[in-house]
Amino acid sequence: xxxxxxxxxxxxxxxxxxxxxxxxxxxxxxxxxxxxxxxxxxxxxxxxxxxxxxxxxxxxxxxxxxxxxxxxxxxxxxxxxxxxxxxxxxxxxxxxxxxxxxxxxxxxxxxxxxxxxxxxxxxxxxxxxxxxxxxxxxxxxxxxxxxxxxxxxxxxxxxxxxxxxxxxxxxxxxxxxxxxxxxxxxxxxxxxxxxxxxxxxxxxxxxxxxxxxxxxxxxxxxxxxxxxxx
Amino acid sequence: xxxxxxxxxxxxxxxxxxxxxxxxxxxxxxxxxxxxxxxxxxxxxxxxxxxxxxxxxxxxxxxxxxxxxxxxxxxxxxxxxxxxxxxxxxxxxxxxxxxxxxxxxxxxxxxxxxxxxxxxxxxxxxxxxxxxxxxxxxxxxxxxxxxxxxxxxxxxxxxxxxxxxxxxxxxxxxxxxxxxxxxxxxxxxxxxxxxxxxxxxxxxxxxxxxxxxxxxxxxxxxxxxxxxxxxxxxxxxxxxxxxxxxxxxxxxxxxxxxxxxxxxxxxxxxxxxxxxxxxxxxxxxxxxxxxxxxxxxxxxxxxxxxxxxxxxxxxxxxxxxxxxxxxxxxxxxxxxxxxxxxxxxxxxxxxxxxxxxxxxxxxxx
Ligand code: HEM
Ligand code: HEM
Ligand code: SF4
Ligand code: SF4
Numbered sequence: 381x382x383x384x385x386x387x388x389x390x391x392x393x394x395x396x397x398x399x400x401x402x403x404x405x406x407x408x409x410x411x412x413x414x415x416x417x418x419x420x421x422x423x424x425x426x427x428x429x430x431x432x433x434x435x436x437x438x439x440x441x442x443x444x445x446x447x448x449x450x451x452x453x454x455x456x457x458x459x460x461x462x463x464x465x466x467x468x469x470x471x472x473x474x475x476x477x478x479x480x481x482x483x484x485x486x487x488x489x490x491x492x493x494x495x496x497x498x499x500x501x502x503x504x505x506x507x508x509x510x511x512x513x514x515x516x517x518x519x520x521x522x523x524x525x526x527x528x529x530x531x532x533x534x535x536x537x538x539x540x541x542x543x544x545x546x547x548x549x550x551x552x553x554x555x556x557x558x559x560x561x562x563x564x565x566x567x568x569x570x571x572x573x574x575x576x577x578x579x580x581x582x583x584x585x586x587x588x589x590x591x592x593x594x595x596x597x598x599x600x601x602x603x604x605x606x607x608x609x610x
Numbered sequence: 611x612x613x614x615x616x617x618x619x620x621x622x623x624x625x626x627x628x629x630x631x632x633x634x635x636x637x638x639x640x641x642x643x644x645x646x647x648x649x650x651x652x653x654x655x656x657x658x659x660x661x662x663x664x665x666x667x668x669x670x671x672x673x674x675x676x677x678x679x680x681x682x683x684x685x686x687x688x689x690x691x692x693x694x695x696x697x698x699x700x701x702x703x704x705x706x707x708x709x710x711x712x713x714x715x716x717x718x719x720x721x722x723x724x725x726x727x728x729x730x731x732x733x734x735x736x737x738x739x740x741x742x743x744x745x746x747x748x749x750x751x752x753x754x755x756x757x758x759x760x761x762x763x764x765x766x767x768x769x770x771x772x773x774x775x776x777x778x779x780x781x782x783x784x785x786x787x788x789x790x791x792x793x794x795x796x797x798x799x800x801x802x803x804x805x806x807x808x809x810x811x812x813x814x815x816x817x818x819x820x821x822x823x824x825x826x827x828x829x830x831x832x833x834x835x836x837x838x839x840x841x842x843x844x845x846x847x848x849x850x851x852x853x854x855x856x857x858x859x860x861x862x863x864x865x866x867x868x869x870x871x872x873x874x875x876x877x878x879x880x881x882x883x884x885x886x887x888x889x890x891x892x893x894x895x896x897x898x899x900x901x902x903x904x905x906x907x908x909x910x911x912x913x914x915x916x917x918x919x920x921x922x923x924x925x926x927x928x929x930x931x932x933x934x935x936x937x938x939x940x941x942x943x944x945x946x947x948x949x950x951x952x953x954x955x956x957x958x959x960x961x962x963x964x965x966x967x968x969x970x971x972x973x974x975x
Contacts, residue, residue, distance in 0.1 A: 422922050423935065424873065427856045427864050437854030494952075496959060536879075540828060540838050553830050557910045558840075558880035563925055563934065570938030574945050581949045585956055 417445040529565040617656040666700035671732025675768040678805035728761040735784035742784035772802035779913035804907035841878035844886040875919035876903030
C-alpha cells in the first residue's frame, strides 16, 4: 500500500430499518419473559406461607405471561405489516427461497463454515441461509404455533363466546383436549429456548469471526463489511 | 291411544301425586338455571305434550352411569325421570327380559319412528366383527345402528359413549369407539364423565323431554350449561392457586390446610365438568374437596395422558417417554455445552488465523 499503513476497507448497507430493530429487541424481551413465566406456570415456585389473600404470586406470574403474550402477538402482526411495507430485507422473515438451488448450496457452505471446514464465510447483506432457515421455521412458524395454542389456552379462561374462543377455541378439539394443547405449547417453549441460545451465540461469534457486522447491525441498522472481496 | 299419552298421565299412572309433579317442575327449572316462570311452562309442557319415549342401550361399559343416575340428589327427580324412561327399554332396570325385552325395541322403533330419544351407555367394540359385546345374541354395534336409525337424537352417557374411556385406552384390543364414530347422521349430545354427575344426567334428559329440544351444545357436543367451564374456573381452592400456595406432598402442611393440588397433578385446569359447582353425592363433596386432584375423567382419552399425579406429564412423542421439561433441560444443556466447545475451537482457529494474517501483512510491508 502507498502509505504503508494497512487499510481495512468497509462498505456499508442500510439493512434493518428502525421498526425492524425496535421489533427485534421488544420481541426478544417478550420471548424471554414468556419463557421464564411460562416455565414457572408449569412448575410453580415453592409454596408461600400465610393467608391466601396475602399473596398473588401465581396470579402475577400468569398476568406477566399474558401481558408479554399480547406484546408478542401485536409485535408479530406489526412485523407482518412491516414485511409488506418495509425494504426487501424485511420480507426475509416470511419468505424462504427453498426453490433456489443457490439457497441450498449456500446453506451447505454455511454449515461447513460452522463445522470449520471452510476457511471463510460468504458475505450476506440480509440473513445468511442458515440463520434465514432457522428464523422462518422457529420464529415465524414456531411463533405462530405459540400464538395459536396460547390463545386457545387463553380462551379457556375468557370463556365460551369470547373472541379468543370464537377464533381459537377450535384448536382444543383439533389437537385433542386441553392437556394436549398445553403439552404442545410447553414443547414449543423448549424449541424456542434452544433457538435463542444458538441465535445469540452465533450472533456474537459471527460478529467476531465473519466478514461482516451483526450485533451493531441490529442496533444501528447498517451492515458493515470488513473487506472488499466478494 | 298411546301416541297422545302425555308425560303427566304416565307419571300419575306411576303413582306420582300432582303435588310431587309440581315440585319436580320447579326443581327442574331451578336445576337448569331457568327463571321461576319456567316451572309453570314445564308443567304445562308435560301435561299437554305427548310423551317422548327413551330407549337406553348398554354397550361395553361398567354401568357406573346408571349407578350414578339412580342416585340423583333429589329422590323426586330420579323417581319422576325413571318413571318416564323405565317404561320403555333399559336392559339394566326394566322388568322384562329376553325376547320380550328385545321386542320392545322393535315396537318403539315402529310406533315412534323419528320421535324417540336414544340414550347410549357404553360403546361398541368393532374388532372381531363386534363380538366383544353381545346383546341378545348379536353384536352391540348392530343393535346400536338399528335403533339409532329411527331416533330423534342420541344421548351419549359418560366418557365411554362420548370418548371411548378405559376400554378404548391404549392399546384398545377390542377397538372400542365412541358412539359418534358409528352414528354420524343424528344429533349427539355428549354427557361425559366417569360417571357423569347424577344431576347433570337428569338435568339434560329432563330438558330434552320437557322442551322437546336439544340443550345448547359446545364445539364437542356437550351441553354448555354443565360443561361450559373447567373444574379450575369454579374450584374453591382457586385462591390458593392464585396466591401460589400448593400441596407439595400428600402429608405436608399445605395438604392439611387445603392448598391447591396443582403440583400434585390436579387436572382441574384442563377438565370441563360441573363437579366444582354441582358436586357429588347430593352435593356433599367432590374429589378436590376430599384432598385429591381431579383426574380429568370427563376429558377425551384421559387414561392415556400420562400420570394423574404430574402437571407436566410424560408424553410419547418422538418415540421416547419423557416429559417436556426433562427433554428441554437436557437439550438446552447439550446445546450449551456444544456452544461452549464450539466457541473454544473458534477462538483457537481465530488465533491461528490472526497469526497467519500478521505474517501476510508483515510480508507485504
Ligand atoms: C429471545 C431472544 C431473541 C429472539 C427471539 C431473536 C430473534 C431474531 C429474529 C427473528 C431476527 C430476524 C430479524 C428480521 O429479519 O426481522 C433476528 C436477527 C438478529 N438478532 Fe436476534 N433475537 C433474540 C435475541 C438476540 C440477542 C440477545 C442478540 C445479540 C446478541 C441478537 C442479535 C441479532 C442479530 C445480530 C440479528 C441480525 C442477524 C443477521 O444480520 O442476519 N438477537 N433475531
Ligand atoms: C414464545 C412464546 C411463549 C412461550 C415460550 C410460552 C410458554 C408457556 C409455558 C411453558 C406454559 C406452561 C404450560 C404448561 O402448563 O405446561 C404456558 C402457559 C400458557 N401460555 Fe404461554 N408461552 C408463549 C406464548 C404465549 C402466547 C402468545 C399466549 C397467548 C395469550 C400464551 C398463553 C398462555 C396461557 C393462557 C397459558 C396457560 C396459563 C395457565 O395455565 O394458567 N402463551 N406458556
Ligand atoms: S385444586 Fe385443581 S382445580 Fe382447584 S385450583 Fe388447584 S389446580 Fe385448580
Ligand atoms: S373432579 Fe375431575 S376426575 Fe373427579 S369426577 Fe370431576 S371431572 Fe372426574
